[in-house]
Amino acid sequence: MTKRLNLKAYGKINLGLDVLRKREDGYHEVRMIMQTVGIYDKIELSLQEKPGITVETNLYYLPNNENNLVYRAADLLMKEFKTEGGVHINLKKFIPVSAGMAGGSSDAAAVLVGLNRMLGLGLTREQLMERGVKIGADVPYCIMRGTALSEGIGEILTRLPPVPQCQVLIAKPGISVSTKFVYGNLHADRLKKGEHPDIDGMAEAIRRKDLQGIAGRLGNVLETVTVPAYPVIQEIKDTMADYGALGSLMSGSGPTVFGLFTDKKDAERAYEELRYGKKSEIAKQVYLTDFYNVED
Numbered sequence: 249m250t251k252r253l254n255l256k257a258y259g260k261i262n263l264g265l266d267v268l269r270k271r272e273d274g275y276h277e278v279r280m281i282m283q284t285v286g287i288y289d290k291i292e293l294s295l296q297e298k299p300g301i302t303v304e305t306n307l308y309y310l311p312n313n314e315n316n317l318v319y320r321a322a323d324l325l326m327k328e329f330k331t332e333g334g335v336h337i338n339l340k341k342f343i344p345v346s347a348g349m350a351g352g353s354s355d356a357a358a359v360l361v362g363l364n365r366m367l368g369l370g371l372t373r374e375q376l377m378e379r380g381v382k383i384g385a386d387v388p389y390c391i392m393r394g395t396a397l398s399e400g401i402g403e404i405l406t407r408l409p410p411v412p413q414c415q416v417l418i419a420k421p422g423i424s425v426s427t428k429f430v431y432g433n434l435h436a437d438r439l440k441k442g443e444h445p446d447i448d449g450m451a452e453a454i455r456r457k458d459l460q461g462i463a464g465r466l467g468n469v470l471e472t473v474t475v476p477a478y479p480v481i482q483e484i485k486d487t488m489a490d491y492g493a494l495g496s497l498m499s500g501s502g503p504t505v506f507g508l509f510t511d512k513k514d515a516e517r518a519y520e521e522l523r524y525g526k527k528s529e530i531a532k533q534v535y536l537t538d539f540y541n542v543e544d
């Protein structure tokens with residue numbers, strides 16, 4: 249039995265995010281185009297003789313108890329399979345936290361995949377995804393990774409072909425945006441037709457491998473709430489456009505913004521400006537990365 253395992257938990261962006269309606273149970277029905285990017289958290293799992301789950305992270309403000317999603321993922325499998333002994337989880341965060349990049353969900357997904365392997369549980373990917381949704385709606389997608397259409401509350405997934413590679417600039421402003429505030433102020437039934445992103449058109453552009461078509465259809469209905477409330481989001485989008493982005497968009501419920509660039513030099517200049525230049529005032533965390541594609 250392997251004693252130690254190192255894992256990478258990748259973040260995601262939404263190339264498209266639409267909200268159809270609020271269900272009676274309070275969940276929102278969504279249609280999203282999900283895309284994994286090259287930014288990842290590092291997780292080390294170490295099996296221990298002593299029972300129990302211990303969590304250590306590099307960010308003092310993250311919980312290291314059952315409120316951390318990595319704990320919940322380990323607990324779910326270890327309880328179900330009545331595992332003897334315990335596990336220590338060392339989590340190093342690089343994905344911006346509370347940022348719309350599903351960092352916590354991806355960490356949980358990595359722990360499910362990793363423990364399944366280390367403990368020899370023999371669960372298939374689908375079986376892990378079924379368990380993942382109990383932790384969070386985005387966890388099944390984070391197990392799947394790559395490009396996908398996500399429907400229902402996020403758990404109905406359809407694989408899409410990989411998107412054409414390009415530079416992805418990611419910038420998170422130094423503000424916190426509560427997911428509750430964003431969904432609470434979105435009135436999906438009152439939106440005009442033009443305010444809904446073209447999710448089917450986006451899926452088609454991806455199937456055609458048409459990067460211009462993808463960039464031209466970037467759309468996130470949650471921007472109708474966050475952009476007026478937090479103008480800094482628009483300012484980051486505009487900066488990316490000024491530096492030659494094909495398109496830019498807020499990811500998830502924000503406040504992270506990403507921009508797609510075909511020209512590496514343009515992307516690097518935009519990165520420099522947001523990271524170190526005058527515009528560094530509006531961006532707290534800035535990364536230059538690319539798409540993480542999965543072929544299966």
Ligand code: ATP
Nearest residue numbers: 315316317345346347348349350351352353355500
């Ligand atoms: P989403 O894109 O799914 O909305 P997010 O990017 O908004 O996710 P996360 O960073 O995944 O948000 O989670 C943020 C919240 O979850 C914080 O309140 C944090 O304390 C809690 N949390 C629990 N476990 C983790 C984890 N492993 N990583 C980050 N946050 C975690």
